[in-house]
Amino acid sequence: MSANEQQVELRDLQGLLRESLGKDLVVVDYRTSMLLPKGENYGSTMLKVDARVKKTKDSPEEEMYFVAKMVPMHEFSKMHMRMTASFNKEIFIVHKLSEMYRVLERKAGVREEDLIDIFPKFYGGRLSKSVESPDVADEDAVMLLENLKVRGYETMNRFHGMDFDHMHWTIKEYARFHALGTALRMKNPEFWKLARETINKMAFDLPDNEFDDVSKHTIELLCSDPRMNEYSDRINRAFSAGKNFESLKNTEEIEPWISIVHGDGWVNNLLYHHDKNGKVDDVKIVDYQIARTCSPLKDLPYFLCASGSMDIVDNHFDELLDIYYDKYVEVLARIGCDVSAFTKESFHKQLDKDGQDELFHCILVLKIITTEVSQEMDIGSIRGEHMHKTLNNKVKFVDYQKTRMNSSLMDLPYFLCTSSNADVMDNRVTRCRHSRFVDVLAKVGCDVSPFTKKNFTEEFNRVAKNELFHYAVALKFITMEVQQNNYLGDIKESVMLSSADKIFFDLRKRLDIINH
Numbered sequence: 001m002s003a004n005e006q007q008v009e010l011r012d013l014q015g016l017l018r019e020s021l022g023k024d025l026v027v028v029d030y031r032t033s034m035l036l037p038k039g040e041n042y043g044s045t046m047l048k049v050d051a052r053v054k055k056t057k058d059s060p061e062e063e064m065y066f067v068a069k070m071v072p073m074h075e076f077s078k079m080h081m082r083m084t085a086s087f088n089k090e091i092f093i094v095h096k097l098s099e100m101y102r103v104l105e106r107k108a109g110v111r112e113e114d115l116i117d118i119f120p121k122f123y124g125g126r127l128s129k130s131v132e133s134p135d136v137a138d139e140d141a142v143m144l145l146e147n148l149k150v151r152g153y154e155t156m157n158r159f160h161g162m163d164f165d166h167m168h169w170t171i172k173e174y175a176r177f178h179a180l181g182t183a184l185r186m187k188n189p190e191f192w193k194l195a196r197e198t199i200n201k202m203a204f205d206l207p208d209n210e211f212d213d214v215s216k217h218t219i220e221l222l223c224s225d226p227r228m229n230e231y232s233d234r235i236n237r238a239f240s241a242g243k244n245f246e247s248l249k250n251t252e253e254i255e256p257w258i259s260i261v262h263g264d265g266w267v268n269n270l271l272y273h274h275d276k277n278g279k280v281d282d283v284k285i286v287d288y289q290i291a292r293t294c295s296p297l298k299d300l301p302y303f304l305c306a307s308g309s310m311d312i313v314d315n316h317f318d319e320l321l322d323i324y325y326d327k328y329v330e331v332l333a334r335i336g337c338d339v340s341a342f343t344k345e346s347f348h349k350q351l352d353k354d355g356q357d358e359l360f361h362c363i364l365v366l367k368i369i370t371t372e373v374s375q376e377m378d379i380g381s382i383r384g385e386h387m388h389k390t391l392n393n394k395v396k397f398v399d400y401q402k403t404r405m406n407s408s409l410m411d412l413p414y415f416l417c418t419s420s421n422a423d424v425m426d427n428r429v430t431r432c433r434h435s436r437f438v439d440v441l442a443k444v445g446c447d448v449s450p451f452t453k454k455n456f457t458e459e460f461n462r463v464a465k466n467e468l469f470h471y472a473v474a475l476k477f478i479t480m481e482v483q484q485n486n487y488l489g490d491i492k493e494s495v496m497l498s499s500a501d502k503i504f505f506d507l508r509k510r511l512d513i514i515n516h
Contacts, residue, residue, distance in 0.1 A: 008045045008070045008139070016124035016144050021055065028052040028061055035067055035147075043081050043204060043289055045070045048147060065147040066123060071139055083137035084127060086203035086289050091125040091143055093199065093288045097260070098122075100191055101180040108335045116180065118173050118285045121146040148284055153271040158369055161309030162267065164316055168323060169280050170270060174262070174303065175324045177285070178296030179331035181259030186337050196293045199260060200251050203289040215239060218363055239360055250357065251294050256341040257350045259296035262288060265303035266365065297351045300324065301358040306365055321351070412460065 014027040030051035049066040069090070071083055098119040105115050123144040127137040156162050162170075185192040219239055223232040262269075264287055273282040304317060312320070325347050332339050434456045441448050 008047065008073055010047055010049060010068050010070065010142060011140055012129060013049065013051060013144075016126065016142065017051075017053065019124040020122070021053075024056040026054045026057055028054060032068065043072060043086070045073050049144075065150040067120075067145045067147050069143040069145065071137070071141055081204050082202060083141055084135070085201040087125065087127055087137050087141045087143060089199055089201065089203060089291060090288045091122075092195070093260075093291060094119050094143070094145070095122045095125065097195060100184060100188070100195075101177075104180055104183055104187060104335055110334070116176060118177060118283060120148055120284055120286055145286075148271050148286075151273070153273050153282075153284060155271055156267050156307075158267040158307075161312065162307050163309060164312065166270075166272060166280050166283075167304075167308050167312055167316070167320055169272075170265075170283050170307075171300075171303070171320050171324045172327045173283055173285070174265065174296075174299055175327035176331050178259045178261070178299070179328045180335070181261075181293075181296065182256075183332055183335040183337050184260075185258060187335065195260065200292050202292075214364065215360075218360075222363070238356065250298075251292050253293065254295060254350065254353075256346070257295045257297060258293065260291060260293050261296055261299045263290035263292060263299065264288075265299050266306040266369065270307065295350055295354050296328075297347070297354045298358055300351065301355045302361055302365075305362045306369060 010030075010032050013030050014025065017027065018025050028051075030049055032047045032049050035046040035048040047068040047070060049068050051064050051066065052061050053064055054061055072081060098116075102115045106112070123146065125143040126134075127141050128134050129140045130136075130138065156166060184195070219235060222228045222235055228235065262285060265285070269285060269287040271284045271286065272280050275281045300321065304312065304320065308316075308320075325344060329339050329342055332342065434451075434453050437456070438448050438451055441451065
Protein backbone atom coordinates (compact mmCIF):
# COMPACT_ATOMS: atom_id res chain seq x y z
CA MET A 1 0.00 0.00 0.00
CA SER A 2 1.40 3.38 -0.97
CA ALA A 3 1.83 6.37 1.33
CA ASN A 4 -1.13 8.02 -0.40
CA GLU A 5 -3.53 5.23 0.55
CA GLN A 6 -5.22 4.07 3.72
CA GLN A 7 -6.88 0.79 4.57
CA VAL A 8 -10.67 0.70 4.29
CA GLU A 9 -12.43 -1.43 6.89
CA LEU A 10 -16.10 -2.39 7.10
CA ARG A 11 -17.31 -2.11 10.70
CA ASP A 12 -20.62 -3.08 12.29
CA LEU A 13 -22.05 -5.18 9.46
CA GLN A 14 -24.73 -6.40 11.86
CA GLY A 15 -26.05 -2.89 12.46
CA LEU A 16 -26.25 -2.27 8.71
CA LEU A 17 -28.09 -5.50 7.95
CA ARG A 18 -30.64 -4.96 10.69
CA GLU A 19 -31.97 -2.00 8.65
CA SER A 20 -33.36 -4.39 6.06
CA LEU A 21 -33.42 -7.84 7.66
CA GLY A 22 -34.78 -7.06 11.13
CA LYS A 23 -33.42 -6.15 14.56
CA ASP A 24 -33.03 -9.81 15.59
CA LEU A 25 -30.48 -10.62 12.89
CA VAL A 26 -27.11 -11.89 14.14
CA VAL A 27 -23.92 -11.80 12.08
CA VAL A 28 -21.95 -14.91 13.07
CA ASP A 29 -18.90 -14.10 10.97
CA TYR A 30 -17.88 -12.21 7.86
CA ARG A 31 -14.82 -11.58 5.73
CA THR A 32 -14.05 -8.86 3.21
CA SER A 33 -11.78 -8.60 0.19
CA MET A 34 -11.31 -6.24 -2.73
CA LEU A 35 -14.07 -6.71 -5.30
CA LEU A 36 -12.15 -4.85 -8.03
CA PRO A 37 -8.52 -4.04 -8.80
CA LYS A 38 -7.47 -0.72 -7.30
CA GLY A 39 -7.36 0.79 -10.77
CA GLU A 40 -11.11 0.19 -11.16
CA ASN A 41 -11.98 2.05 -7.94
CA TYR A 42 -12.33 5.56 -9.33
CA GLY A 43 -14.50 7.32 -6.75
CA SER A 44 -14.96 4.67 -4.08
CA THR A 45 -13.64 1.38 -2.71
CA MET A 46 -15.68 -1.71 -3.55
CA LEU A 47 -15.42 -4.57 -1.04
CA LYS A 48 -16.75 -8.08 -1.48
CA VAL A 49 -18.42 -9.22 1.73
CA ASP A 50 -19.12 -12.90 2.48
CA ALA A 51 -21.12 -13.35 5.68
CA ARG A 52 -22.65 -16.09 7.82
CA VAL A 53 -25.82 -14.84 9.48
CA LYS A 54 -28.80 -15.98 11.53
CA LYS A 55 -32.11 -14.20 10.95
CA THR A 56 -32.87 -14.71 14.66
CA LYS A 57 -30.71 -16.12 17.43
CA ASP A 58 -32.48 -19.50 17.08
CA SER A 59 -32.44 -19.62 13.25
CA PRO A 60 -30.00 -21.81 11.33
CA GLU A 61 -26.93 -20.17 9.88
CA GLU A 62 -27.02 -19.11 6.23
CA GLU A 63 -24.49 -17.55 3.89
CA MET A 64 -25.13 -14.17 2.32
CA TYR A 65 -23.06 -12.21 -0.18
CA PHE A 66 -22.82 -8.44 -0.42
CA VAL A 67 -20.89 -5.57 -1.94
CA ALA A 68 -19.89 -2.70 0.34
CA LYS A 69 -19.32 0.61 -1.42
CA MET A 70 -17.01 2.67 0.79
CA VAL A 71 -14.79 5.75 0.68
CA PRO A 72 -11.87 5.71 -1.78
CA MET A 73 -8.45 4.68 -0.51
CA HIS A 74 -6.39 7.05 -2.62
CA GLU A 75 -5.72 10.59 -1.45
CA PHE A 76 -6.26 12.03 -4.94
CA SER A 77 -9.82 10.67 -5.08
CA LYS A 78 -10.62 11.78 -1.54
CA MET A 79 -9.43 15.30 -2.33
CA HIS A 80 -11.91 15.61 -5.19
CA MET A 81 -14.87 13.59 -3.89
CA ARG A 82 -17.58 15.18 -1.77
CA MET A 83 -18.34 12.10 0.26
CA THR A 84 -21.41 13.31 2.11
CA ALA A 85 -23.11 14.34 -1.13
CA SER A 86 -21.98 11.18 -2.90
CA PHE A 87 -23.30 8.69 -0.33
CA ASN A 88 -26.50 10.66 0.32
CA LYS A 89 -27.23 10.69 -3.40
CA GLU A 90 -26.62 7.02 -4.10
CA ILE A 91 -28.44 5.78 -1.03
CA PHE A 92 -31.41 7.98 -1.93
CA ILE A 93 -31.53 6.73 -5.54
CA VAL A 94 -31.05 3.01 -4.89
CA HIS A 95 -33.17 2.88 -1.73
CA LYS A 96 -35.90 5.55 -2.05
CA LEU A 97 -36.15 6.70 -5.66
CA SER A 98 -36.20 3.12 -6.94
CA GLU A 99 -39.21 2.35 -4.74
CA MET A 100 -41.01 5.53 -5.82
CA TYR A 101 -40.62 4.46 -9.45
CA ARG A 102 -42.23 1.13 -8.56
CA VAL A 103 -45.07 2.98 -6.83
CA LEU A 104 -45.72 4.92 -10.04
CA GLU A 105 -45.88 1.70 -12.04
CA ARG A 106 -48.08 -0.10 -9.50
CA LYS A 107 -50.60 2.74 -9.62
CA ALA A 108 -50.60 2.45 -13.41
CA GLY A 109 -51.51 -1.25 -13.19
CA VAL A 110 -48.11 -2.80 -13.91
CA ARG A 111 -47.88 -6.30 -12.48
CA GLU A 112 -45.53 -6.80 -9.51
CA GLU A 113 -43.22 -9.13 -11.43
CA ASP A 114 -42.94 -6.56 -14.24
CA LEU A 115 -42.01 -3.53 -12.13
CA ILE A 116 -38.75 -1.75 -12.93
CA ASP A 117 -35.85 -3.76 -11.52
CA ILE A 118 -32.62 -2.22 -12.76
CA PHE A 119 -31.22 -1.37 -9.32
CA PRO A 120 -29.12 -3.69 -7.14
CA LYS A 121 -30.90 -4.76 -3.95
CA PHE A 122 -30.22 -2.37 -1.07
CA TYR A 123 -29.34 -3.79 2.37
CA GLY A 124 -28.30 -0.71 4.32
CA GLY A 125 -26.36 2.52 4.32
CA ARG A 126 -24.84 5.11 6.61
CA LEU A 127 -22.62 8.19 6.50
CA SER A 128 -20.88 7.67 9.83
CA LYS A 129 -20.91 5.78 13.13
CA SER A 130 -20.24 9.03 14.96
CA VAL A 131 -22.88 10.12 17.46
CA GLU A 132 -21.73 13.75 17.23
CA SER A 133 -21.90 14.06 13.41
CA PRO A 134 -23.93 11.18 11.94
CA ASP A 135 -24.83 13.21 8.85
CA VAL A 136 -21.24 13.86 7.74
CA ALA A 137 -19.52 11.11 5.78
CA ASP A 138 -16.30 9.70 7.24
CA GLU A 139 -14.28 6.48 6.93
CA ASP A 140 -17.32 4.46 8.08
CA ALA A 141 -19.57 5.68 5.26
CA VAL A 142 -20.94 2.70 3.37
CA MET A 143 -23.73 1.54 1.07
CA LEU A 144 -24.39 -2.20 1.31
CA LEU A 145 -25.79 -3.91 -1.79
CA GLU A 146 -26.33 -7.43 -3.04
CA ASN A 147 -23.39 -9.06 -4.80
CA LEU A 148 -24.83 -9.40 -8.30
CA LYS A 149 -21.94 -11.55 -9.51
CA VAL A 150 -23.00 -14.34 -7.16
CA ARG A 151 -26.32 -14.41 -9.05
CA GLY A 152 -24.52 -14.71 -12.38
CA TYR A 153 -24.43 -11.07 -13.46
CA GLU A 154 -21.33 -9.87 -15.27
CA THR A 155 -19.90 -6.84 -17.01
CA MET A 156 -18.99 -6.99 -20.68
CA ASN A 157 -15.55 -6.45 -22.21
CA ARG A 158 -15.04 -2.70 -22.47
CA PHE A 159 -12.27 -3.07 -25.06
CA HIS A 160 -14.61 -4.83 -27.51
CA GLY A 161 -17.77 -2.83 -26.95
CA MET A 162 -21.22 -4.40 -26.67
CA ASP A 163 -23.25 -6.04 -29.41
CA PHE A 164 -26.73 -5.08 -30.56
CA ASP A 165 -28.61 -7.42 -28.19
CA HIS A 166 -26.99 -5.91 -25.10
CA MET A 167 -27.30 -2.34 -26.37
CA HIS A 168 -30.95 -2.90 -27.36
CA TRP A 169 -31.85 -4.32 -23.95
CA THR A 170 -30.05 -1.54 -22.09
CA ILE A 171 -31.33 1.43 -24.06
CA LYS A 172 -34.92 0.29 -23.46
CA GLU A 173 -34.21 0.18 -19.72
CA TYR A 174 -32.65 3.64 -19.88
CA ALA A 175 -35.78 4.89 -21.65
CA ARG A 176 -37.93 3.41 -18.90
CA PHE A 177 -35.71 4.83 -16.14
CA HIS A 178 -35.79 8.29 -17.74
CA ALA A 179 -39.52 8.21 -18.47
CA LEU A 180 -40.30 7.34 -14.85
CA GLY A 181 -38.22 10.34 -13.75
CA THR A 182 -40.22 12.58 -16.07
CA ALA A 183 -43.46 11.00 -14.83
CA LEU A 184 -42.41 11.56 -11.21
CA ARG A 185 -42.01 15.27 -11.93
CA MET A 186 -45.50 15.39 -13.45
CA LYS A 187 -47.30 13.14 -10.97
CA ASN A 188 -45.55 13.87 -7.67
CA PRO A 189 -43.94 17.34 -7.72
CA GLU A 190 -43.36 17.28 -3.96
CA PHE A 191 -41.18 14.16 -4.09
CA TRP A 192 -39.55 15.47 -7.28
CA LYS A 193 -38.46 18.58 -5.37
CA LEU A 194 -36.89 16.42 -2.63
CA ALA A 195 -35.19 14.25 -5.24
CA ARG A 196 -33.77 17.23 -7.11
CA GLU A 197 -32.40 18.80 -3.91
CA THR A 198 -30.65 15.56 -2.96
CA ILE A 199 -29.43 14.43 -6.36
CA ASN A 200 -28.12 17.77 -7.63
CA LYS A 201 -25.52 18.06 -4.89
CA MET A 202 -22.40 17.18 -6.86
CA ALA A 203 -20.32 14.27 -5.61
CA PHE A 204 -16.97 15.49 -6.90
CA ASP A 205 -15.03 18.57 -7.82
CA LEU A 206 -11.87 19.43 -9.71
CA PRO A 207 -9.94 22.71 -9.61
CA ASP A 208 -10.16 24.67 -12.85
CA ASN A 209 -6.41 24.51 -13.40
CA GLU A 210 -6.37 20.69 -13.22
CA PHE A 211 -9.36 20.37 -15.49
CA ASP A 212 -7.93 22.88 -17.95
CA ASP A 213 -4.75 20.80 -18.07
CA VAL A 214 -6.73 17.71 -19.03
CA SER A 215 -8.72 19.74 -21.57
CA LYS A 216 -5.58 21.17 -23.15
CA HIS A 217 -3.91 17.83 -23.65
CA THR A 218 -7.11 16.24 -24.93
CA ILE A 219 -7.45 18.91 -27.62
CA GLU A 220 -3.76 18.56 -28.51
CA LEU A 221 -4.17 14.82 -28.87
CA LEU A 222 -7.17 15.14 -31.17
CA CYS A 223 -5.53 17.76 -33.36
CA SER A 224 -2.27 15.79 -33.62
CA ASP A 225 -4.09 13.07 -35.58
CA PRO A 226 -3.88 13.91 -39.32
CA ARG A 227 -7.49 12.80 -39.77
CA MET A 228 -8.67 15.36 -37.21
CA ASN A 229 -6.20 18.17 -37.76
CA GLU A 230 -8.20 19.73 -40.58
CA TYR A 231 -11.04 20.20 -38.08
CA SER A 232 -8.81 21.79 -35.42
CA ASP A 233 -10.68 25.12 -35.51
CA ARG A 234 -14.01 23.38 -34.92
CA ILE A 235 -12.55 21.24 -32.16
CA ASN A 236 -11.15 24.25 -30.34
CA ARG A 237 -14.42 26.14 -30.71
CA ALA A 238 -16.50 23.20 -29.50
CA PHE A 239 -14.33 22.50 -26.49
CA SER A 240 -13.75 26.10 -25.53
CA ALA A 241 -17.53 26.45 -25.28
CA GLY A 242 -18.02 23.38 -23.13
CA LYS A 243 -14.70 22.33 -21.68
CA ASN A 244 -15.17 24.04 -18.32
CA PHE A 245 -15.77 21.52 -15.56
CA GLU A 246 -19.18 23.05 -14.91
CA SER A 247 -20.38 21.64 -18.24
CA LEU A 248 -20.12 18.11 -16.81
CA LYS A 249 -22.27 19.13 -13.83
CA ASN A 250 -24.93 20.90 -15.87
CA THR A 251 -28.43 20.69 -14.39
CA GLU A 252 -30.17 22.91 -16.92
CA GLU A 253 -33.82 21.91 -17.33
CA ILE A 254 -35.39 22.55 -20.75
CA GLU A 255 -39.06 21.66 -21.22
CA PRO A 256 -40.32 19.08 -21.79
CA TRP A 257 -37.21 16.86 -21.67
CA ILE A 258 -36.51 16.84 -17.93
CA SER A 259 -35.73 13.79 -15.82
CA ILE A 260 -33.10 12.18 -13.59
CA VAL A 261 -30.08 10.92 -15.52
CA HIS A 262 -27.61 8.21 -14.59
CA GLY A 263 -24.67 10.19 -15.93
CA ASP A 264 -22.21 7.30 -16.15
CA GLY A 265 -23.64 4.75 -18.57
CA TRP A 266 -20.60 2.81 -19.71
CA VAL A 267 -19.70 -0.88 -19.75
CA ASN A 268 -18.34 -1.15 -16.20
CA ASN A 269 -21.58 0.19 -14.68
CA LEU A 270 -23.85 -2.24 -16.53
CA LEU A 271 -24.17 -5.84 -15.31
CA TYR A 272 -25.93 -8.44 -17.43
CA HIS A 273 -27.55 -11.78 -16.78
CA HIS A 274 -27.81 -14.35 -19.57
CA ASP A 275 -30.10 -17.33 -20.09
CA LYS A 276 -28.89 -20.89 -20.72
CA ASN A 277 -28.45 -20.07 -24.41
CA GLY A 278 -26.23 -17.08 -23.66
CA LYS A 279 -28.87 -14.48 -24.52
CA VAL A 280 -29.17 -11.43 -22.29
CA ASP A 281 -32.28 -11.57 -20.10
CA ASP A 282 -31.66 -8.81 -17.54
CA VAL A 283 -29.50 -5.78 -16.82
CA LYS A 284 -28.67 -3.92 -13.63
CA ILE A 285 -27.41 -0.33 -13.67
CA VAL A 286 -25.01 0.66 -10.89
CA ASP A 287 -23.01 3.70 -9.74
CA TYR A 288 -25.19 6.80 -9.44
CA GLN A 289 -22.53 9.15 -8.04
CA ILE A 290 -22.89 11.66 -10.87
CA ALA A 291 -26.65 11.39 -11.40
CA ARG A 292 -28.47 14.71 -11.71
CA THR A 293 -31.69 16.27 -12.98
CA CYS A 294 -31.47 17.59 -16.55
CA SER A 295 -32.32 16.36 -20.03
CA PRO A 296 -32.51 12.54 -20.04
CA LEU A 297 -31.05 12.55 -23.53
CA LYS A 298 -27.64 13.50 -22.10
CA ASP A 299 -27.21 9.82 -21.17
CA LEU A 300 -27.56 8.67 -24.78
CA PRO A 301 -24.43 9.94 -26.60
CA TYR A 302 -22.18 8.79 -23.77
CA PHE A 303 -23.82 5.36 -23.49
CA LEU A 304 -23.83 4.73 -27.24
CA CYS A 305 -20.26 5.93 -27.81
CA ALA A 306 -18.63 4.56 -24.66
CA SER A 307 -20.32 1.14 -24.61
CA GLY A 308 -21.19 0.13 -28.17
CA SER A 309 -18.98 -1.75 -30.60
CA MET A 310 -17.99 -0.20 -33.92
CA ASP A 311 -20.85 -2.17 -35.50
CA ILE A 312 -23.27 -0.27 -33.27
CA VAL A 313 -21.82 3.10 -34.24
CA ASP A 314 -21.68 2.26 -37.95
CA ASN A 315 -24.94 0.36 -38.43
CA HIS A 316 -27.38 0.69 -35.49
CA PHE A 317 -26.97 4.17 -34.02
CA ASP A 318 -30.20 5.68 -35.41
CA GLU A 319 -32.10 2.44 -34.86
CA LEU A 320 -31.25 2.47 -31.14
CA LEU A 321 -32.29 6.11 -30.87
CA ASP A 322 -35.67 5.22 -32.39
CA ILE A 323 -36.04 2.32 -29.95
CA TYR A 324 -35.30 4.66 -27.05
CA TYR A 325 -37.80 7.30 -28.18
CA ASP A 326 -40.61 4.80 -28.71
CA LYS A 327 -40.06 3.18 -25.30
CA TYR A 328 -39.80 6.52 -23.49
CA VAL A 329 -43.14 7.76 -24.90
CA GLU A 330 -44.76 4.36 -24.30
CA VAL A 331 -43.83 4.37 -20.59
CA LEU A 332 -44.99 7.96 -20.11
CA ALA A 333 -48.33 7.14 -21.70
CA ARG A 334 -48.73 4.01 -19.56
CA ILE A 335 -48.21 6.07 -16.39
CA GLY A 336 -50.95 8.43 -17.58
CA CYS A 337 -48.84 11.42 -18.62
CA ASP A 338 -49.64 13.79 -21.46
CA VAL A 339 -47.11 12.94 -24.20
CA SER A 340 -48.20 15.55 -26.76
CA ALA A 341 -45.11 17.71 -26.16
CA PHE A 342 -42.71 14.80 -26.65
CA THR A 343 -42.64 14.84 -30.44
CA LYS A 344 -39.97 13.18 -32.55
CA GLU A 345 -38.96 16.63 -33.78
CA SER A 346 -38.42 17.95 -30.25
CA PHE A 347 -36.52 14.75 -29.41
CA HIS A 348 -34.00 15.30 -32.19
CA LYS A 349 -33.69 19.00 -31.42
CA GLN A 350 -32.88 18.27 -27.77
CA LEU A 351 -30.55 15.41 -28.70
CA ASP A 352 -28.56 17.68 -31.03
CA LYS A 353 -27.94 20.06 -28.14
CA ASP A 354 -27.13 17.31 -25.65
CA GLY A 355 -24.84 15.58 -28.12
CA GLN A 356 -22.70 18.71 -28.40
CA ASP A 357 -22.58 19.06 -24.62
CA GLU A 358 -21.59 15.41 -24.16
CA LEU A 359 -18.85 15.33 -26.80
CA PHE A 360 -16.18 16.36 -24.34
CA HIS A 361 -17.47 13.84 -21.78
CA CYS A 362 -17.04 11.06 -24.35
CA ILE A 363 -13.50 12.18 -25.16
CA LEU A 364 -12.47 12.47 -21.52
CA VAL A 365 -13.51 8.92 -20.67
CA LEU A 366 -11.17 7.45 -23.30
CA LYS A 367 -8.41 7.23 -20.73
CA ILE A 368 -10.52 5.12 -18.39
CA ILE A 369 -12.02 2.91 -21.10
CA THR A 370 -8.67 2.10 -22.73
CA THR A 371 -6.54 1.62 -19.61
CA GLU A 372 -5.59 -1.89 -18.52
CA VAL A 373 -6.25 -1.75 -14.78
CA SER A 374 -4.20 -3.47 -12.09
CA GLN A 375 -3.79 -3.66 -8.34
CA GLU A 376 -0.74 -1.41 -8.61
CA MET A 377 -2.35 1.32 -10.70
CA ASP A 378 -2.23 4.82 -9.27
CA ILE A 379 -5.65 6.37 -9.87
CA GLY A 380 -4.12 9.79 -9.35
CA SER A 381 -2.15 9.40 -12.59
CA ILE A 382 -5.24 9.60 -14.79
CA ARG A 383 -4.75 13.24 -15.64
CA GLY A 384 -2.71 15.79 -17.55
CA GLU A 385 0.33 14.87 -19.59
CA HIS A 386 0.16 11.22 -18.54
CA MET A 387 -3.35 11.05 -19.95
CA HIS A 388 -2.17 12.62 -23.20
CA LYS A 389 0.70 10.17 -23.67
CA THR A 390 -1.33 7.10 -22.79
CA LEU A 391 -4.22 8.07 -25.03
CA ASN A 392 -1.86 8.81 -27.89
CA ASN A 393 -0.31 5.36 -27.60
CA LYS A 394 -3.75 3.74 -27.42
CA VAL A 395 -4.99 5.51 -30.55
CA LYS A 396 -1.93 4.41 -32.51
CA PHE A 397 -2.29 0.84 -31.27
CA VAL A 398 -5.98 0.68 -32.19
CA ASP A 399 -5.18 1.91 -35.69
CA TYR A 400 -2.51 -0.78 -35.96
CA GLN A 401 -4.89 -3.50 -34.77
CA LYS A 402 -7.53 -2.48 -37.34
CA THR A 403 -4.89 -2.81 -40.05
CA ARG A 404 -3.83 -6.23 -38.81
CA MET A 405 -7.29 -7.70 -39.06
CA ASN A 406 -7.93 -7.05 -42.74
CA SER A 407 -5.43 -9.31 -44.53
CA SER A 408 -4.90 -13.07 -44.69
CA LEU A 409 -1.15 -12.47 -45.06
CA MET A 410 -0.65 -10.81 -41.68
CA ASP A 411 0.81 -13.95 -40.10
CA LEU A 412 3.61 -14.35 -42.65
CA PRO A 413 6.01 -11.48 -41.85
CA TYR A 414 5.85 -12.10 -38.10
CA PHE A 415 6.33 -15.86 -38.53
CA LEU A 416 9.26 -15.45 -40.92
CA CYS A 417 10.99 -12.82 -38.77
CA THR A 418 10.59 -14.54 -35.41
CA SER A 419 10.98 -18.20 -36.33
CA SER A 420 13.40 -18.63 -39.25
CA ASN A 421 17.18 -18.81 -39.19
CA ALA A 422 19.58 -16.75 -41.29
CA ASP A 423 19.71 -19.31 -44.12
CA VAL A 424 15.94 -19.21 -44.61
CA MET A 425 15.84 -15.42 -44.51
CA ASP A 426 18.76 -15.03 -46.93
CA ASN A 427 18.06 -17.80 -49.43
CA ARG A 428 14.61 -19.37 -49.14
CA VAL A 429 12.06 -16.78 -48.05
CA THR A 430 10.78 -16.11 -51.59
CA ARG A 431 9.64 -19.75 -51.85
CA CYS A 432 7.19 -19.12 -49.00
CA ARG A 433 5.35 -16.44 -50.87
CA HIS A 434 2.81 -17.40 -53.45
CA SER A 435 2.67 -20.88 -54.93
CA ARG A 436 1.50 -22.83 -51.86
CA PHE A 437 -1.23 -20.29 -51.11
CA VAL A 438 -2.64 -20.58 -54.64
CA ASP A 439 -2.30 -24.38 -54.70
CA VAL A 440 -4.49 -24.77 -51.61
CA LEU A 441 -7.14 -22.40 -52.94
CA ALA A 442 -7.29 -24.31 -56.22
CA LYS A 443 -7.59 -27.69 -54.46
CA VAL A 444 -10.69 -26.56 -52.56
CA GLY A 445 -12.31 -25.28 -55.74
CA CYS A 446 -11.75 -21.52 -55.41
CA ASP A 447 -11.23 -19.12 -58.28
CA VAL A 448 -7.56 -18.15 -58.06
CA SER A 449 -7.52 -15.61 -60.89
CA PRO A 450 -7.51 -12.54 -58.57
CA PHE A 451 -4.54 -13.96 -56.63
CA THR A 452 -1.78 -13.05 -59.05
CA LYS A 453 1.88 -13.02 -58.09
CA LYS A 454 1.90 -9.24 -58.43
CA ASN A 455 -1.14 -8.74 -56.16
CA PHE A 456 0.29 -11.17 -53.62
CA THR A 457 3.63 -9.33 -53.50
CA GLU A 458 2.03 -5.90 -53.18
CA GLU A 459 -0.18 -7.05 -50.31
CA PHE A 460 2.71 -8.81 -48.60
CA ASN A 461 4.84 -5.69 -48.78
CA ARG A 462 2.01 -3.58 -47.32
CA VAL A 463 1.35 -5.80 -44.33
CA ALA A 464 5.06 -6.40 -43.66
CA LYS A 465 5.50 -2.71 -42.95
CA ASN A 466 2.66 -2.82 -40.42
CA GLU A 467 4.09 -5.95 -38.79
CA LEU A 468 7.26 -4.09 -37.88
CA PHE A 469 5.49 -2.90 -34.70
CA HIS A 470 4.32 -6.43 -33.88
CA TYR A 471 7.84 -7.79 -34.24
CA ALA A 472 9.37 -4.95 -32.23
CA VAL A 473 6.96 -5.58 -29.34
CA ALA A 474 8.06 -9.24 -29.26
CA LEU A 475 11.81 -8.51 -29.22
CA LYS A 476 12.17 -8.68 -25.46
CA PHE A 477 10.45 -12.05 -25.27
CA ILE A 478 12.39 -13.51 -28.20
CA THR A 479 15.80 -12.50 -26.86
CA MET A 480 15.30 -13.02 -23.12
CA GLU A 481 16.94 -15.93 -21.32
CA VAL A 482 14.13 -17.27 -19.14
CA GLN A 483 15.03 -18.15 -15.54
CA GLN A 484 13.08 -19.08 -12.44
CA ASN A 485 13.57 -15.60 -10.99
CA ASN A 486 12.34 -13.74 -14.07
CA TYR A 487 9.18 -11.71 -13.49
CA LEU A 488 6.92 -10.38 -16.19
CA GLY A 489 6.83 -7.06 -14.36
CA ASP A 490 10.58 -6.68 -15.00
CA ILE A 491 9.98 -6.29 -18.74
CA LYS A 492 10.14 -2.53 -18.60
CA GLU A 493 10.75 0.00 -21.32
CA SER A 494 14.48 0.48 -20.63
CA VAL A 495 15.17 -3.28 -20.67
CA MET A 496 13.10 -3.74 -23.78
CA LEU A 497 14.91 -0.96 -25.61
CA SER A 498 18.26 -2.45 -24.61
CA SER A 499 17.30 -5.79 -26.13
CA ALA A 500 15.93 -4.10 -29.23
CA ASP A 501 19.21 -2.27 -29.77
CA LYS A 502 21.15 -5.54 -29.85
CA ILE A 503 19.28 -6.95 -32.82
CA PHE A 504 18.19 -3.76 -34.57
CA PHE A 505 20.36 -4.42 -37.60
CA ASP A 506 19.10 -8.00 -37.85
CA LEU A 507 15.53 -6.69 -37.73
CA ARG A 508 16.23 -4.16 -40.48
CA LYS A 509 17.84 -6.86 -42.61
CA ARG A 510 14.87 -9.19 -42.18
CA LEU A 511 12.33 -6.51 -43.07
CA ASP A 512 14.41 -5.47 -46.09
CA ILE A 513 14.45 -9.05 -47.32
CA ILE A 514 10.71 -9.69 -47.03
CA ASN A 515 9.94 -6.36 -48.72
CA HIS A 516 11.92 -7.13 -51.87
